[in-house]
Amino acid sequence: MKVGEMVNFIIDGKKVEAEEGAMLLDVARQNGFVIQTLCTHESVGRSGACRLCVVEVKSGKRTRIVTSCMYPVTEGIEVSTKTDRVMNVRRLVMQLLMARCPESEVIRDMAAEMGIQPEPRFKPETDKGKCILCRLCVRACQETVGVSAIGSSYRGHDKSVGPPFMEDSKACIGCGACAFICPTEHILMEATDGKRKIWGRTFKMQACEKCGRYFAPVDQLKFISQKTGTPLTELAVCMSCK
């Protein structure tokens, strides 16, 4: 695959041009096609877990359903984003997620936008909260923050996300990246009087030496100091006062 070379192909009848090897989802979005996703985010790598972005691709004689967020485009492919097979998958995924997370407004609104009704045969669950197991949080914690304080445990329908053994994580620095990236607002982060509570652990917040605003957990600043070699004292000022 020669990176940088341009390729031509078709999405829903429209001719598009893109760099070879670019991901189909990104090319489609740049060209104005709407494809919903729940497990992609620009700051972390992709996993293809939510299956909402599937599209049909005809390449030569072969037509198949592919994961557009991870499918590298090639010359001459014919992409259809709304065939019956594709819509059947998206409907199934949304109905399954609505049943898993009945409390999630994000899922409900997204389904409504896509014109998908809940499947009455799927009994709504009561113990999964709003977690759809996209694991954006896990990837953010590992790839972006670099602490891997949370991960997944068990498998299949019992899979869950959290710190090891669901105990207070010593590795967690309380940065809140997981809560920020969570698409369904499942991860709760509470802030009160110079304290932040996340994953059951309470973190002491650092007050800005200039404006006095609590701006980051002390543990996070210690982690940054350790990683970058910047003295902790230099990190005691918030971004707006710097």
Add this chain to the structure above:
Amino acid sequence: MSKINTLEDLNKAAKRGLEAIIPSKTKIMVGMATSGIASGAQEVYNALAEEIKKRKLDVILSKTGAMGMDCIEPLVDVLQPNKPRLAYSKMTAKKVPEVIDQIMKGAVNGTKPAYRMDEEEFICLNEKKPYFKGSIPKDMEGIPSIWDMNFYKKQMKLATRNCGLINFESIDEYIAKGGYFSLYKALTKMKPDEIVNEIITSGLRGRGGGGFPTGWKWDETRKAHGEPKFVICNGDEGDPGAYMDRSVMEGDPHSVIEGMIIGAFAMGSSQGFIYVRNEYPLAVANLQRAIEQAREYGFLGKNIFNSGFNFDIRIGKGAGAFVCGESSALFASLEGRAGEPRIKYIHATHKGLWDKPTNLNNVETWANVPAIISRGGKWFSSIGCKNNSGTKVFSVVGKINNIGLVEVPMGIPLKDIVYEIGGGIPGGKKFKAVQTGGPSGGCLPDKLINTSVDFDSLVQAGSMMGSGGMIVMDESTCMVDIARYFIDFLEFESCGKCVPCREGVYRMNSILHDICDGKGTEDDIKLLESMSQGLVDGALCALGSTAANPVLSTLKYFRDEYVAHVRDKKCPAGVCKALIRFKVDEKKCTGCGVCLKKCPSVCITGEKKKPHAIDQTICIKCGVCRESCKFDAIIVE
């Protein structure tokens, strides 16, 4: 043991091995694969050892793998100089003294052996060595020859060529069977592309189930850019009722190792891995021992056969997740991450383990390689049927008389496996279906019993070859219940990464449970169909996309059973408890009172010698009454 560098060294080891295989004194072999041990082979072995010690006998006591006919294990094979080899079946520690008496007298008069063998086949050497000269001793004429038995008649042992014949603990015995001669040939007389071409010529296809041409895969890996390259053996056999790979790893571990070394040389790899589940402790132990032996002989390590080629193998133990048989999940597990599949639009041959070019083949595939190299690709391609050369090993289990491991040429009709090799259905019951391909395969009905057993025909029939599990079902099996069973298994084994598999299979399972409980509706069948299609198209990996197959294939061939469950609230096979009633047939009931005594919920009443009755309100439908009735007086409606 010193290193083997030359053909002369190899011949010396082969000579030692042959003396162990066909010794000049009495040899007693116990089938000590898991199938043997499970039926008591260890006790038999211990009893034999004790008896031999007690009587101070000059006999060799040896272990061997599984010959295949698991339903008659523990098997004890006796080989005496210049006599046919005899196999005593269903041995117990109790029978040992008597059998030893017989052996020492050198005559068969008490316990009759199940079969005899007159010669031993050395596949890789293309020769047969007779156990004796002249005619069969008179007292042994009545013992059937193994190749006259229905179970073995149509079989052909290539991948399992040494299982049950050699001592899996002895590398010399393996060498005597022609082992490591193929490696010598490959490393000293062939170029890597010649080896790949030989495999392409053989037409060998991946025995793990996918059926991808092995030679092409090797060629891709060989040409791929990137260093290092890896070769991996997939021993993560996880289908319920399947144990083909286990039997090969236990009974003939060197065949897998030799195949891998040849493949590694052809593809330019210096590191191999055998991924095997820790639930196969004997396979792990036997492989580990074999690897150490191969290292001692210099078949693994540096400068193998003075060719300048270096290669070693490590065992990667899995925790037994079904999904780890899927290539990308297997790589993840080997890399030390959770066994979850990845999306791959670039083949493993280019980006596999640690994103390096990787060739992954199944145990049986690797085990075939040495035979192909020694006998030639053309020879291999002459076995089997069009586009499906060679043999395939199946574990035939379920409602069938001869449960066991069978290896048959590709293209054999399914009915030959069920009725001839398998010996038909026990208890005079009617055949209903056979499940091939494991949970992701499908159930084939009676009307497809003539299907040719090969990769393409099975897919065409709506099932698949899979790794070789074959579960036979009779008329007392409910197909909805079977679909529920497999979906239950797949729900438990789903890794949980993607939504359709994690949530979809869970929902399908609950719908199937409802149908079996009599709470299903006709709309449920339609919903199951559309969900199945959603899984086929939407799941991330092959485990997910084939997870609906048990439902799809039973719906295709046994839809009437689903309809009976949801519309008539009846289970035609009499399995689903919520939909059946046990009743006393008053004409047949003799009033013997056995059922009354056995019933755990005390719901049967009646006077002696008068027809009994079952109180439906307290009956728990356990079926004990039906099982205990000698007069067939309990009927299921």
